Amino acid sequence: MKSLEELRRLRETLQQDMLARNGDGNPRIIVGMGTCGIAAGAREVMQAIMQQVRERNITVTISQTGCIGMCEKEPLMDVQLPGKGRITYGHVTPKDVESIIVQHVINGQIVEDLVVARLEEGEGQ
Amino acid sequence: MRELSLHLLDIVQNSIAAAADLIEIEIMEDFKSDRLSIKVTDNGRGMSRSVLQSVIDPFFTTRKTRSVGLGLSLFAQSAQRSGGDLVIRSKEGVGTEVEAVFQYSHIDRPPMGDLQGTLLTLIVLNPTIDLVYRHNYDGRDFVIDTREIKRELDGIPINQGQVVSWMQDFIQEGLAQLRGGRVE
Numbered sequence: 207m208k209s210l211e212e213l214r215r216l217r218e219t220l221q222q223d224m225l226a227r228n229g230d231g232n233p234r235i236i237v238g239m240g241t242c243g244i245a246a247g248a249r250e251v252m253q254a255i256m257q258q259v260r261e262r263n264i265t266v267t268i269s270q271t272g273c274i275g276m277c278e279k280e281p282l283m284d285v286q287l288p289g290k291g292r293i294t295y296g297h298v299t300p301k302d303v304e305s306i307i308v309q310h311v312i313n314g315q316i317v318e319d320l321v322v323a324r325l326e327e328g329e330g331q
Numbered sequence: 332m333r334e335l336s337l338h339l340l341d342i343v344q345n346s347i348a349a350a351a352d353l354i355e356i357e358i359m360e361d362f363k364s365d366r367l368s369i370k371v372t373d374n375g376r377g378m379s380r381s382v383l384q385s386v387i388d389p390f391f392t393t394r395k396t397r398s399v400g401l402g403l404s405l406f407a408q409s410a411q412r413s414g415g416d417l418v419i420r421s422k423e424g425v426g427t428e429v430e431a432v433f434q435y436s437h438i439d440r441p442p443m444g445d446l447q448g449t450l451l452t453l454i455v456l457n458p459t460i461d462l463v464y465r466h467n468y469d470g471r472d473f474v475i476d477t478r479e480i481k482r483e484l485d486g487i488p489i490n491q492g493q494v495v496s497w498m499q500d501f502i503q504e505g506l507a508q509l510r511g512g513r514v515e
Contacts, residue, residue, distance in 0.1 A: 208501040213483050216497060220487045239456065241402040244341045245332055249445070252452045260492045268490065270456040272348065 231288040232267045233311050238282035240273030246280035247299070254300035255283070258307040266311060279322045285310050289327065296322030332405055334444025335369060335433075341402045342371050342429055343453055347460065349375025349427065354453075355463045358446075362435065362469050367415075370430040378421040386419060406431055413440040447502045450475070454498065455490040466509060473505040 237243070237252050252268075259266055276282060279296035285306060286292040293316055295306055302320055309315045332338050339356065346354045351373035359368045378386065389404040406429075407417035414434030421427040433440045450464060454477060461481075466473045480498070481489055488494070 208497060208504055210479070210483055213480065213494075213497055216493055217484055217487055220491060220493060221485075237456070239340075239344055239452075241341050241344075241405070244337055244344075249337065249340055249448050249452050252456070253448050256451065256455060256492075256495060260496060263492070268455060272344065 232265050233288065234284075234286040234292075235266050235268045235311070236284040236286070236292075237268070237270050238272070238274065238276075238280055239270040240277070240280075242273055242277035243280040243282060248281040250300050251281045251283055251298050251303060254303035255307070258303055262307065262312070264307075264312065276322065282322070287311070287314060291327050292325040293321055294323035294325070295320040332409070333441060335367075335409075335441050336444035336446045336449040338402075338406045338409060338431070338441075339369060339371070339446075340449040340452060342406055345402060345429075346371060346373035346375050346427065347457055349373060349377070351375035351426065351460065353461045353463070356465070358464075358466045360435065360466075360468045365435045367433040367435045367440065368430060369433075370428065372426065372428045374426040377423040377425050377427055378419075379423055383419060383421050387417070403429070409433075409441060413437040446506060447499065450502055451495065451499055455495055458488055458490045466506070468509040471509050471511075473509045475502060475505065 235255060237248055237255070239248055255268060259268070271284075274282070276294075276296065281296075281298045283295045283298045283303070283306065284292050285295070287310075293310070295302070295317065298306070298320065302317075306317050306320070309317050332341065343354055343356070353374045355372045357368075357370040357372070359366070361367070387404050387407050389401050403417070403419070410417045410431040410433055414437045415432040417429065417431045419427065419429050446466075450462075454462060462475075462477045464475045475498075477489060480494075484494065
């Protein structure tokens with residue numbers, strides 16, 4: 207059984223690691239968590255994101271938004287790289303998450319087939 | 332919604348939208364009384380009496396992005412067709428409590444589903460909110476309190492990858508033990 211003692215040991219390791227990593231300027235991932243998003247599979251998309259982040263050991267800032275009125279395109283997943291516009295991907299499946307993480311978050315190439323909206327940097331922020 | 336854990340994830344979004352910084356979830360599975368209850372209590376801004384009266388109406392919402400608010404009405408319908416009901420208590424400036432009760436053995440009661448996924452999603456996406464989860468299964472308890480975890484982490488973000496892995500295992504093992512399942 208996992209214990210708090212184990213968590214304390216993990217803290218010691220992570221405190222060292224935190225010194226080496228700067229939290230500013232991380233890529234941002236935003237998941238739509240309205241009723242429509244949840245019913246369409248946002249939780250499973252979120253779990254796939256967490257799995258990819260762990261497996262690839264990348265540092266990203268993950269947050270959520272509510273219903274933005276594009277219910278028919280849920281689950282929605284936005285990616286915004288530092289200094290770039292915000293790209294909204296629609297009808298995202300857990301399988302799509304790997305492509306979005308590898309192609310866009312890590313390599314900076316937008317996955318055009320899945321894009322449903324774009325927000326230029328500074329627009330609507 | 333095909334799972335109660337998805338309703339739970341959805342209902343907690345109301346607490347988050349109401350600017351709560353402490354959300355308590357209590358699940359009770361009581362076989363003796365053939366009753367399952369899911370209760371979410373928050374310290375958010377609460378609702379006025381007039382909002383409270385309309386809140387189950389699917390065509391009522393305080394949001395501007397669309398003119399329907401389905402979360403609570405879907406949860407209420409699910410409880411009502413499973414021999415139960417949904418009750419909301421709220422006070423402006425104090426908080427809100429939503430409790431759904433189901434007849435445990437009712438054929439229309441949705442399965443509990445992936446509670447671990449719901450809890451992790453809530454914690455990772457809302458690291459500044461404190462979440463207390465209490466689950467009682469036929470007299471046995473499992474509790475996870477993010478305030479306690481944050482104290483132990485001493486400044487390390489609760490949504491840091493390795494911490495999330497620890498919580499994933501902690502929740503998985505806790506829920507398995509609760510149900511008397513073997514943990515490897």
